[in-house]
Amino acid sequence: MNQNRGVWSVRKKTVWLCVAPFALCMLDQGITLVGQSSAYWAGDYSVAIEGNPWFQWLLQQHPLAFEAGIFAWVAVFCGLILVLPRRVAMTISVAIVLGHAWGASTWIFWKIPHGYWLVLALYLLSAIAIVAQSVAPADDSSSVMLVVGMLMFIAAGVAICLGGLTVGKLFRPKIPHPEK
Numbered sequence: 001m002n003q004n005r006g007v008w009s010v011r012k013k014t015v016w017l018c019v020a021p022f023a024l025c026m027l028d029q030g031i032t033l034v035g036q037s038s039a040y041w042a043g044d045y046s047v048a049i050e051g052n053p054w055f056q057w058l059l060q061q062h063p064l065a066f067e068a069g070i071f072a073w074v075a076v077f078c079g080l081i082l083v084l085p086r087r088v089a090m091t092i093s094v095a096i097v098l099g100h101a102w103g104a105s106t107w108i109f110w111k112i113p114h115g116y117w118l119v120l121a122l123y124l125l126s127a128i129a130i131v132a133q134s135v136a137p138a139d140d141s142s143s144v145m146l147v148v149g150m151l152m153f154i155a156a157g158v159a160i161c162l163g164g165l166t167v168g169k170l171f172r173p174k175i176p177h178p179e180k
Contacts, residue, residue, distance in 0.1 A: 020129035023102035
């Protein structure tokens with residue numbers, strides 16, 4: 001019997017291609033929130049700092065609008081990775097990892113002492129993640145692990161988003177903000 005359910009079927013091995021882009025996206029958005037000025041966290045959203053024009057606009061509306069945009073972005077790229085052919089999915093996955101590694105590195109390089117070395121470490125970890133995700137784990141006959149894994153990704157994403165907002169709210173008003 002043919003197990004292929006069409007283009008919309010989700011292959012377990014392809015799910016792993018979402019892990020690294022998701023992780024780097026969460027890092028990038030977390031650093032972006034923490035990097036906002038005390039004026040931003042005091043309610044002046046017009047001073048939002050972000051390189052991506054669409055996400056800057058969302059930050060200028062409200063931090064929760066930014067988080068909703070991040071959620072939509074993750075849904076789009078994970079959806080594409082899950083339904084497209086493996087080679088195309090791998091290409092999208094690598095492109096998103098590289099893009100978010102670059103986005104996070106712009107904050108790290110300028111905001112953290114010795115940021116250059118941390119950026120190199122980030123790129124090394126990104127390369128390791130790309131290689132690791134390209135080798136899918138052994139096929140498991142149980143789909144329970146797939147469901148548990150996806151729920152863990154969602155829970156981790158929500159926790160990271162809320163953590164970024166909390167850290168930004170608690171610490172940024174107390175720390176002077178040099179211009180990026």
